[in-house]
Amino acid sequence: MAAEHVASAYMFSVALALGLLATIPTAVQSIGVCYGVNGDGLPSASDVVQMYQSNRITGMRIYFPDADALQALSGSNIELIIDVANEDLASLASDRSAATAWVQTNVQAHQGLNIKYIAAGNEVGDQGGDTGNILPAMQNLDAALAAAGLGGIKVSTSVSQRVTDGFPPSQGTFSSGAASYMAPIAQYLATTGAPLLANVYPYFSYVDNQAQIDINYALFTSPGTVVTDGDKEYQNLFDALVDTFYSALESAGAGSVGVVVSESGWPSEGGTAATTDNAQTYNQNLIKHIHVGQGTPKRPGAIEAYVFAMFNENRKGPAEIEKHFGLFNPDKSPAYPISF
Template identity: 40%
Template sequence: MNFAIAVPIGICYGRVANNLPPPTTAVNIITTNGISSIRLFNPNPESLQPFSGTRIQLAIGVPNEDLPSIAAGTTTTAHNWLQSNIFAHVSPDQIRYLIVGNEVFLKEPYYTSHVIPAIFNIYQALHILNLTDKIKISSAQAASILSNSYPPSHAIFDPNILPDLTRLLRFLHDTSSPLMVNVYTYFSYINNQEYVTLDYALLKSGSEMIDQNLVYENLFDMTIDAFIYAMEREGYGGIRVVVTETGWPTAGGEAANGENALVYNGNVVKRSLNNVGTPKRPGIGVEVFLFDLFDENEKMGNEFEKHFGIFGINGVKAYDLVLY
């Protein structure tokens, strides 16, 4: 298999906060720090327009709430949505991915039936514009779509979503697009401390687990390979995996601090830049989007959800992470 080779380090630019700097300032922070790839969760014109004309490649979300109308419409509907929401603000040349829905399967069941029809309509619209080779389409999924992930070789997808997921996998295979997953070893650590050590979650060398003669030294590799094994089980072993969110909080929970965030994100970055890959796919770098550009003080849920920011709102790094 020949996968794309130089994997960029991306960062998610979440905006669920009331104290963020203006998007023009954020883009300046991004460019000043040499960040070449950004994930936007929705194509808000205010946050999208400042990227226009920069060299930053974008992964842009199609929000869950927009899926029903795009799915129920025609190719023209999808074309109009793309034109008014995205292409009116930024050139197609800057768009790397369209992420149609975020964590819909299992978590947002109302939207599940709309994901694939929306993807098909958007794909046809891009096809008419001769953009399907440049812009790849997928849908970001939570790691919970695996009903079993340990050991990786035994991984299976949740049977409740298999009909829709299989259609997604078929599309990804046919269009050479990646499976997109959100992977947080921090969540696995705090919820399963009986089985997961802090070092294993932080990608620090230490304990090893052997599965199918492959040696696993960290939880990140195990999780990625679990998805690969699960796809193989459904007959789609050739699809690459892109991690659309991963990170470690700096406050608000056990082991949530800047030191651990630096260790985790630093190890993820080094592995991607060096094309380390995983035990099942050695030498094939895993493209990642680190979460998050800034803390988001209006995020719902646990306190630590608000504290993933790599940069302070003043543009100063929260910890000394090297991104390239």
């Protein structure tokens, strides 16, 4: 999935942004929204931040260090994931001074931000870039942040669910095409305490396997257990996909690494089962699922996730559905009713 979050404020303590905040709350269920800008007529960054605040959306992911967005976010206390663009990974991987400059320009130069994670690329390989650059770029970014006194900001990378294989979830491993780079990344994350950022889309699993997957399982609307995996029972596909990641991490010797869902959503038109009703059902149920704070069968407790995406983006593609993942239209009207 090409890619460019929304608990109420009471879900966790609010820290006043008096500088570069890098606190990492633990055991917090948190849901934010990804802010992509591949569309015409989108609101200004300051208007977007106001939309997040008025809708009580407390987390944002941006897909490159957009100076306008970073300026608008100052003092907002919105928890932030900043992506390093895939095309920038090579220079950060090969030159520690480039990583230092990236941190100076995109982190230190912007005061009053609540940066939680930096993602060294998004679905690298599938969406451009060389997977061999991910780990050295992460290492150089960590070194640059530590040197700047910002070691509380965690560095990871955002990966597609296609990097995993295996069913049921307990049989999850990194796929043969991804294991060579994902296992070292997972093991490195175990040393830094950062989570793996995972893009999790029951929609695509359903569309690709309609004979095996009931749409209610994908939409969180199954009335009871659908998949039994040893002593674990799965009532929705989202939990199964997340737990497949946890099993893959365990198989790579990195069972201590957490998973943050860096994207999840459902298109409202443009493809199979892409309707406003299905999109509203999935995203509202996802928000409810995160707020309840039960976690997954394999990892009970709080979970953190980011809905994709804030706006319908008409310049995305090539598939038509890519344009229709937005919770809102460019004119700021809701694409369908949603409550955070």
